[in-house]
Amino acid sequence: MRVIARYGGPEVYWTEYFRVHGDSRPEKWILDSITKNPTGRPVVAQLIGNDIPALVRTAKLLQKYPVAAIDLNLGCPAPIVYRKCAGGGLLREPARIDAILGALREAVTVPFTVKTRIGFDSPAEFDALLPVFARHAIDLLTVHARTVLQMYRPGVRYDLIAQAARELKCPVLANGNVFGAAQAKMLLAETGVRGLMIGRGAIRNPWLFDQIRAELRGETVKLPTGRELLAYIHELWDNEITPGIRESAQVQRMKKFTNFIGEGIGEKFLHDIRRVEATADFWRVCEAFLDHDEPMPLEPLTQKIP
Ligand SMILES: Cc1cc2nc3c(=O)[nH]c(=O)nc-3n(C[C@H](O)[C@H](O)[C@H](O)COP(=O)(O)O)c2cc1C
Secondary structure (H helix, E strand, O other), rough: HHHHHHOOOOOOEOOEEEEOOOOOOHHHHHHHHHHHOOOOOOOOEEEEEOOOOHHHHHHHHHOOOOOOEEEEEOOOOOHHHHHOOOHHHHHHOOOHHHHHHHHHHHHHOOOEEEEEEEOOOHHHHHHHHHHHHHHHOOOOOEEEEOOOOOOOOOOOOOOHHHHHHHHHOOOOOEEOOOOOOOHHHHHHHHHOOOEEOOHHHHHOOOOHHHHHHHOOOOOOOOOOOOOOHHHHHHHHHHHHHHOOOOHHHHHHHHHHHHHHHHHHOHHHHHHOOOEEEEEEEEHHHHHHHHHHOOEEEOOOOOOOOO
């Protein structure tokens, strides 16, 4: 959040999800993103879980902090989560979602929002989910237009996001593979949503938010140069460094970011950066590809066609 905000950043941030169960307490490192929010913009607290009393207790507790909204995650596709019938796993049980939304709607006095996928194993499930969201007068719905079992594979159903925007009274945000300013403008027009939620694209291209705003104002979109991208990777490194951590562990941590960023650089970069272990090699590869002043569109290699 701190790094992204320096590049303009979004109008509002979501926390990583707080894991909620019988005896959970909000994780300190996630709470920090609310109490030490470095962005100057609102932050929404997201919860994941299925234990109604625990969700209500946690939502009430988190509302004592400066949160813009409480959000429920109905999208996480990690098997360890969905097998416990939390996150995306709940999409198999609309009646259970109904009960959770009813209880949270009553407990939450700040805006109450939901982030969902379009179904568990089939987009056909979306038709049955929309009335459940409508019944509880949620304040905003974010739709990641893939099924849970689809994980992150191609086939994003923006048409179903448009259906949600048409059928629900609340504002809808579109999510999934937003990667460029022109595409973002097209998506907003095609789906009729109120806004976009951006995940991996923000890490790959932190300029994206300003680029989209420029595109929507009809201005020329400014692309970063290779050297500016290199400076961004340095900033991520400085932000992520953990004193005393092993060199290989630090490089490993950075690879989580360069896996996304590299999608916007090229196959050869991804190939080389995935194989480095030492700090010096990490920077040698980054400099070999980025020490130049050419513009970088930073659009993903593999996901241009949703
Ligand atoms: C490493 C990683 C962690 C994520 N954590 C969360 C999370 O805590 N809560 C959430 O709602 N979505 C989470 N997501 C999903 C994204 O918010 C988003 O829905 C998904 O990546 C598709 O959008 P994108 O193509 O813009 O990334 C995560 C995704 C990734 C790759």
